[in-house]
Amino acid sequence: MSFRNRLSFFFILLVILPVLAVALVGILIVRDSEVGKTEAGLEQAKTAAAGLYRESRERAETVARSVAEDEQLAVAVRDRDRAALQDRLEDLARRGGAVRVRLSLAGGQTVEAGGGDAVAPAVTRIVDADGRPAGQMRLSVTTARDYAAVLGSVTGLEVLLTQEDRVLAGTLAAEAEEVGGLPRQGAAELGGERYRVTAVDTTGFDDSTFRVRLLEPEDELDAAISDNTLFIVLILVAFLICALVFALTAARSLQAQIARLLTGARSIGAGDFSVKVPVEGNDDFAALGNEFNSMGRQLEGRLEDLQLERARLRENVRRVGESIGKGLDREALLRIVVRTAVDGVGAECGRAVMRRGSNGTFAEAARAGDVAPYMAAVQAAENAALHAGEAAETTISGATALARPLLAPEPEAGVLGVVSIARQETPFSQSERELFEYLTNQVVISIENADLHETIQRQAFTDELTGLFNHRRFQEVMAAEVERTRRFGQELGLIMLDIDDFKLVNDTYGHLQGDHVLREVAHALRECSREIDEPARYGGEEMAVALPQTGLQGAYEFAERARQCIEGLQIGLLDGAGTLRVTASFGAASLPHSARVDKDALVAAADAALYRAKRTGKNRTVKAE
Incomplete structure (x- = not known):
């Protein structure tokens, strides 16, 4: 991109785009302001509608009290004389200016005078000539048409009174289908004209809800928005013209100075650091030329250093990668x-x-x-x-x-x-x-x-059948634990166990069932062990557990728990024909109580105790002597 194009781009970026943004924001603000004024006017109109409704109801309350206090009406109410009630009610309504009156007596009798769509009713209690409560009276002095006409005159807006799908009255000719599609708030179209609409719900003569819609034509709103928008656009266009003239003048001046540096800069950019950029004067562009020349001299010397450093880095990373590939942690x-x-x-x-x-x-x-x-x-x-x-x-x-x-x-x-x-x-x-x-x-x-x-x-140290440590691992663990006992003076317990009559299991149910028994007993032994304990398969049906930091009594108690756990096992037969139960005999020994501080001596002591348990009845634990 040429320097001229860059300046044009920056002019667009720094001047035109912000101006357009300001124009857009200004137009939106103007529009929102005018719409806000319109909405505020509609809110005031809603307040006026509510006030007019209250005023009509207060007038109705005054007339209702006068009618309720009429003595002749009270006599007719007491006598339940319907004809007299009808005549007196119509006469009172006519004299009081009521457009509709309904008298609801106890017992369900109703007498009504007037009719039509009345609004803002007043409700009052009726007593008969003897002073007994006799019912209630509902009275209105305002028709829907009168309410709409007065409200339109007060607010200067179009008014529509609707009840469900029926138009009661209004200052506009509108069908129920058109009015039914009007929103409660916002813009709408009615009879080919656009309006801003707001609505307020109030109560009709029968306590039914009717909606008062206030509509303001949008023609005046559109005209105000257009005038203000045009004013903003004219101001911004004048500003853009002034900015464009200034930008063109600055671009020509800067382009003449940049041209002197362009040839030398291109040579340096191509890698020819020996080329000198021509320098004239003492302004910022001259300083730029001097920096270009200095940069060329430095780059030529450092480029070679950089290439060597990059080669060394890659070689180091390669060696690190090879080391990582060989690592096991x-x-x-x-x-x-x-x-x-x-x-x-x-x-x-x-x-x-x-x-x-x-x-x-x-x-x-x-x-x-x-x-x-x-x-x-x-x-x-x-x-x-x-x-x-x-x-x-x-x-x-x-x-x-x-x-x-x-x-x-x-x-x-x-x-x-x-x-x-x-x-x-x-x-x-x-x-x-x-x-x-x-x-x-x-x-x-x-x-x-x-x-x-x-x-x-894991395979080198684990017995494949039971998952316990194998004999080799057991010997290593025992040697390490005995050395720790010798060095720190700690106790070391050891139990040896042998499954009772295991040969009979193999002879009766087969060796596969015997393997299953070994696995179940080994699992029970692991469940009884602590994290620091070392259970192992010593050989055949014989197993052992090294118990660090455990004395003879502790080893005995551990053996008893394990023995009871094994005794309680119910081992399923592989053919599904039932379960099998086994027991085990235990020998418990410890250092330094049972033997000198020596691995083989401790194993021999525990083994001797195990075989005493076998000889004295099996399914028991014997301590080493």
Whole structure:
């Protein structure tokens, strides 16, 4: 874009667009102001309608009291003389100016004078000539037509009185179908004319609700809006003309000075830092030329340094990536990869979230830098990456975040977690994205290696049938616990157990049923153990539990709980024909009570106690002597 075009663009951006915005706002303000005036007038008209209604009802109350106090009417009420009541009621209504009167007597008798659509009724009680309550009287002195005419005269607006789908009266000729479509408030069209409408509900003669609609033609409103809009537009056009003349003059002056710098600047931009920009005078453009020349000299020297530094950085990142791929500590490698990714691409923060537990929820596992200011962008990028199954980049409120899911090698395993980085404003380049993806790939490889390592370790130390520690692991645990006892003077308990008559189970039900019994007993043993206890399969149907920080009495009590738990098992037969119950004998020993501080001596003491339990009747616990 040329300099002239840039100036034109800035003129449009800084002058024309704000002026247009001001014009739009001004027009909207004018319109809203005029509409507001109209709405205020309609609200005043509603107040006038309510006041006129109250005035009509007060006049009706005055007439109603006069009629109710008439002695002849009271005599006719007492005598229940319908003809006399009718004549007297019509005479009183005519003299009082009532347009409609209804007398409702106790017992259901009703006498009415006048008729039509009356509004603003007054209601008063009637007593007969003996002073006894006899009923009530409803009286109105105002017809709907009179009310509409007076209200229209007072407010200067058009008036329509409607009741459900019927037009009672009004200053406009309107059909019920047209009036039924009118809104309660706002703009509407009636008979080909546009109006601003407001409405107020009030009570008719029979306590039924009728609606008073007040309508103001929009012609005057449109004319006022048009006049004010034209005035605003003329002022802004004059301002734009003055601004345009000034902008053209400034553009020509600046373009002449920029032309002298353009050739030299293009050469520097092409990479020829030896070219000197011509400099004339002492103004800001001369200072700009001098800075260009200085920049060229510095860039030429620093470009080579930058290329060398970039090569070193890539080599370091490559080595870090290889180290990550070989790592077996998940938490440590996640911290390393997040920090390396943040430093390698110039981000300001990053984090890794991993899937935890069986419910598949994600939890933060590693963090580098302060993620809180970028959390909205980071979470959006993580959600997008999880949804797409690939790297995703988002920008929110000036913060740019890049996230990539860690996909398990086996498709059925799904997503292991997400690694994300973020920084302010600057999007990530293609090379930065490639580096980030390389590092996250190394994390997946390392996690796979760690899982494999854990699986191998677990298989090396675990008995495949029962899930307890195997004999080798038991010996290692015992050696470590005995050494801890020797060093710190702590107690160490040990129980040995043997399933009673296990050979009979195998001979009677088969070896598969025997394996099932071993699994159930091992499960019961784990349920009875503490977190620090070490249950193991010692061999065959014999099992053992190392009890750190436990004396002989504690080991005995633990053995009794486990024995009772095993005794209470109901083990289902594999053929579904019922259940099987087994018992176990226990031997309990401890250091230093039962033996010298020696692993083999402790095992021998517990084993001897176990076989004493076998010889003395089985299904019991015996302490080592």
